[in-house]
Amino acid sequence: MPAYNTERFIGKAMESVLRQTGIDFELIVVDDASRDNTAEVALSFNDPRVKVLRNSVNRGPAFCHNLVIARSISPFITHVDSDDLVLPSAFRKMIEALRTNPDAGQAHCYFFDIDEAGKTTAAAFRARKEQFLKDRPPDMDYKRELLVRGTVINHLRTYRREIFDRVGQFNERLRYAEDFEMALRILDKSSIRLVPEFLYCLRLHPGSTTRRMASTSLGFFLYRVWICWQLSKTGQVRFLKNGEYNLNLLVFRGFQKLLQDLLYSPPLPGQR
Numbered sequence: 307m308p309a310y311n312t313e314r315f316i317g318k319a320m321e322s323v324l325r326q327t328g329i330d331f332e333l334i335v336v337d338d339a340s341r342d343n344t345a346e347v348a349l350s351f352n353d354p355r356v357k358v359l360r361n362s363v364n365r366g367p368a369f370c371h372n373l374v375i376a377r378s379i380s381p382f383i384t385h386v387d388s389d390d391l392v393l394p395s396a397f398r399k400m401i402e403a404l405r406t407n408p409d410a411g412q413a414h415c416y417f418f419d420i421d422e423a424g425k426t427t428a429a430a431f432r433a434r435k436e437q438f439l440k441d442r443p444p445d446m447d448y449k450r451e452l453l454v455r456g457t458v459i460n461h462l463r464t465y466r467r468e469i470f471d472r473v474g475q476f477n478e479r480l481r482y483a484e485d486f487e488m489a490l491r492i493l494d495k496s497s498i499r500l501v502p503e504f505l506y507c508l509r510l511h512p513g514s515t516t517r518r519m520a521s522t523s524l525g526f527f528l529y530r531v532w533i534c535w536q537l538s539k540t541g542q543v544r545f546l547k548n549g550e551y552n553l554n555l556l557v558f559r560g561f562q563k564l565l566q567d568l569l570y571s572p573p574l575p576g577q578r
Contacts, residue, residue, distance in 0.1 A: 308370035309348065309388035310338040315509060317347050318424065322391040324353060328398040332357060334378060335388070336370040339363050344388070368476035368484040375470055384464040385485070389509045391424065392462065396505035400464035403499045411469030411496035412489065416442070417461050417506035424509070435504075448498050449545055452489060453556040454563055456530045459489045459498065462506040469496055474542075480533070483526070487533050494543045527564050531557050 307323070309316055316335075323333050333353075337345040337360045348358045359373060374383060382401050386392055396415065403413040418434045420426045442458060451458045463485060473491040476484045492498060538546035538553055546553050 307335045307386050307388050308367045309344050311340045311342050312388040313343040315389035319388050326397045334374050366481045368478045372475045381467050391507035393505045403501050407499050409497050410499040411466050411492040413464045413499045415501040415505040417508045420507045422511045454560040490543050
């Protein structure tokens with residue numbers, strides 16, 4: 307759980323993790339040099355499963371993820387944002403998906419939005435469900451969809467630890483979209499599995515990364531394009547040179563999709 311200035315929410319996030327059953331786990335919180343009491347809240351948990359690490363300077367999510375990979379001995383690693391919530395049995399179901407699909411290096415699931423108080427509405431949940439049933443079927447072509455839309459892998463992500471031996475660790479030069487870049491590298495050598503259940507709550511609030519990225523969606527699109535070109539140029543992702551996944555064509559289609567979303571897609575209920 308990477309954490310930065312989330313003292314208002316991290317307690318509930320940690321509680322949701324510690325309520326997971328049917329699996330042994332440790333919760334490693336990495337305080338990324340928060341300027342509030344985030345670390346103090348995390349340290350207040352008297353639970354032997356909790357370990358708190360503190361960065362002396364802000365290093366970004368990718369550094370925090372790599373630190374956990376170095377410190378943990380678990381065969382599976384899940385990333386939970388410190389302002390979100392995990393629903394009961396989420397960890398068990400994500401790991402079951404990886405265990406029953408030995409070719410998969412990563413699993414993810416559906417999520418729904420909650421507000422600052424942790425509440426949602428029936429209308430918002432229905433809208434999110436309709437979106438996922440339409441846009442994220444279990445047989446989705448992840449390579450194509452990541453290049454066109456970019457955001458199909460979120461927000462609870464579980465990794466098979468050994469996949470990092472094959473593709474390398476997270477790119478610490480990236481201050482965000484490190485999960486997008488990692489997903490492309492995983493798909494070059496492995497596969498990704500969807501658990502088509504709502505197992506995660508994404509908290510929307512003014513300080514959340516998700517809201518900042520949504521408010522600059524053109525910037526996020528251009529950042530994704532830069533990441534793809536870098537991975538193609540360095541040869542880290544071979545399928546980007548495959549004619550089936552023509553990078554220029556799919557980037558163009560992604561730009562068309564972005565314009566369509568900006569011009570015609572109404573916001574989800576509660577996100578106006």
